[in-house]
Amino acid sequence: MAAAAGAGTVWGTAGTAAAGGRGGPLGQGPVDAEVARLEEGLIRLRRDIHRHPELPGEERRTAAVVARELRAAGLAVTTGVGGHGVVGVLRGGRPGRTVAYRADMDAVPPKDIIGGGPAAAHLCGHDLHTTVALGVAKVLARLRRHLSGTVVFLFQPAEESLSGARAMIEAGVLERTRVEEIHALHCGPFPVGRFAVTPGYGMPGQDKAEVTLQGPDAPDAARRLAAEIGALATVTPPQTPADIERMVTDAQTPDGPLARFVSLRASAQEAKVSVSYRCWPQERYLEVRENIHRLAGRYPGAEVRFPTEPFPALICPEPDARALAHHLRRRPGRDPVTTLHAAFPPFSGEDYALYLDRIPGTYTFLGVRTPGTPITTGYPHFPDFAPDERAIGIGVRAMAGWLAERAR
Numbered sequence: 001m002a003a004a005a006g007a008g009t010v011w012g013t014a015g016t017a018a019a020g021g022r023g024g025p026l027g028q029g030p031v032d033a034e035v036a037r038l039e040e041g042l043i044r045l046r047r048d049i050h051r052h053p054e055l056p057g058e059e060r061r062t063a064a065v066v067a068r069e070l071r072a073a074g075l076a077v078t079t080g081v082g083g084h085g086v087v088g089v090l091r092g093g094r095p096g097r098t099v100a101y102r103a104d105m106d107a108v109p110p111k112d113i114i115g116g117g118p119a120a121a122h123l124c125g126h127d128l129h130t131t132v133a134l135g136v137a138k139v140l141a142r143l144r145r146h147l148s149g150t151v152v153f154l155f156q157p158a159e160e161s162l163s164g165a166r167a168m169i170e171a172g173v174l175e176r177t178r179v180e181e182i183h184a185l186h187c188g189p190f191p192v193g194r195f196a197v198t199p200g201y202g203m204p205g206q207d208k209a210e211v212t213l214q215g216p217d218a219p220d221a222a223r224r225l226a227a228e229i230g231a232l233a234t235v236t237p238p239q240t241p242a243d244i245e246r247m248v249t250d251a252q253t254p255d256g257p258l259a260r261f262v263s264l265r266a267s268a269q270e271a272k273v274s275v276s277y278r279c280w281p282q283e284r285y286l287e288v289r290e291n292i293h294r295l296a297g298r299y300p301g302a303e304v305r306f307p308t309e310p311f312p313a314l315i316c317p318e319p320d321a322r323a324l325a326h327h328l329r330r331r332p333g334r335d336p337v338t339t340l341h342a343a344f345p346p347f348s349g350e351d352y353a354l355y356l357d358r359i360p361g362t363y364t365f366l367g368v369r370t371p372g373t374p375i376t377t378g379y380p381h382f383p384d385f386a387p388d389e390r391a392i393g394i395g396v397r398a399m400a401g402w403l404a405e406r407a408r
Contacts, residue, residue: 008211018033023096026146026404028331032397034139039393045069046131046392053107053120053127055118058156059084062105062130064153069134075142075153083169086155089177090141096149096407100179100361101399102352103133104159112160114381124380125187125368128387128395130155132185132366137405150408151239152177162311164204165351174358181361183408184352185395187380188344188365189248192388194336195398196344196365199321201352202280203363204263204343207285207306209292212271212393214301218271221299226268228295229275232288233264235346237377244375251344258342280343282313313343314353317360322360327402340365348380366395 045065052061061086070077075088076285084105107127109122117123137153155169156166190196202295211229213221233256238244250257262284264277279288289306296302327335352363368387376382 012082025148025345025408026143028401030143031139031400035143035393035397037244038135040137042131042392043389044351046127048073049127049129049130051080051123053122055109055120056106056161057083059105061159066130066134072136073138073401074277075137075141081173082164082171084157085168087138087173088153090137090144090151092147092149093145094148098150098152099403099406100152100154100182101133101403102154102156102184103129104156106158106160106162108381112295112381113383115383117383123385126385128187128392129185131392135392136400139396139400140404147300147404150301151403151407152181153178159351162351165354168355179359181359182355183362185364185366185399187368187387188313189244189369189375190365190367191369191371192367192391193394194338195265195365197321197325198340198363201317201340201343203348204280204355205282205311205313206345206349207310208280209275210305211296213271213299222271222273225295225299226266226273229266230264231263233292234261235261237347241375244379250315251340251342252338254341256341258346261346263346270381278346278349285310291313314350314356314363316363320362324364324402325391325404328398366391
């Protein structure tokens with residue numbers, strides 16, 4: 001782990017910001033003015049990161065860019081946290097709380113691109129997430145004498161492999177910085193400028209099973225069992241843009257079709273059935289496991305194994321998400337806010353769940369779809385994913401103001 005000069009602030013006590021700042025508390029007006037000055041440069045920065053996608057766990061260049069930008073803004077920086085993770089600490093000039101903001105840095109591996117792809121690519125918006133976080137850090141650093149408390153920026157590697165959050169947590173980043181809450185944005189297929197909050201929801205976790213069958217007809221039995229287990233699914237991945245549009249609508253519908261679901265894939269290879277599934281609420285894992293045992297029990301000698309405990313669901317505390325929605329709605333020139341009433345999307349997970357298992361916070365979708373374009377241009381992992389770069393400034397304005405309020 002290589003630390004920049006002065007990075008002891010990160011690994012010591014982040015504590016409360018020193019008193020002595022001059023002027024009143026930080027308001028939204030100065031934040032918006034700073035974003036206007038920085039926005040063009042942030043767009044260039046995003047394009048640079050976009051041109052150099054790096055696989056999960058290989059984010060060397062991106063991490064170096066992040067560390068360079070944070071140091072230039074005057075933050076205390078530590079690199080090599082949980083792999084290529086970068087931590088930046090900004091201490092305000094006024095007393096307050098310690099809050100964190102997380103951004104993921106890795107690109108989508110070829111196998112995880114919908115339909116497959118030739119190489120890693122930034123098709124999940126992590127280049128935009130990283131740029132928004134850098135923009136927030138730069139804005140708040142310019143206004144630090146008015147900033148209350150301390151803001152800790154976590155630039156995380158390996159989100160796509162669901163390993164980066166755990167690595168940073170195990171490196172002690174939450175305890176050593178003493179953050180009291182954490183926040184994040186993620187690109188979503190909503191119109192640019194719209195935010196989607198997730199009170200009591202978030203994203204599903206994941207569980208896996210393996211079933212081994214016996215006997216000379218085991219391969220045929222495995223194929224039959226895979227089909228029977230596959231029928232447990234209540235939702236299937238969207239096949240057309242119209243399917244995605246309907247799913248987005250369903251996610252915004254109280255007690256709608258996605259309020260409870262099982263998303264499941266079962267495949268047979270020789271005498272083995274491999275199962276991967278997500279469900280909501282996460283208490284349904286027990287029900288699904290029982291059903292897999294029941295179906296497998298019809299085949300003499302079948303052995304069912306669950307290699308690991310289920311990966312936890314990302315669940316946003318309801319009060320925090322509603323407070324963010326209130327903050328966004330009362331901003332001057334406010335951007336529209338919608339509320340999701342389902343875990344979204346039902347086919348994807350997020351290791352940000354591990355942070356929210358430990359401290360409260362929010363996880364909010366930032367609309368990146370350009371008006372008049374196909375919804376796939378705003379839906380992560382599609383080959384034509386192309387987020388509207390106006391979302392960068394929108395995200396920076398919203399999160400800089402929100403973090404300043406939460407740290408006060």
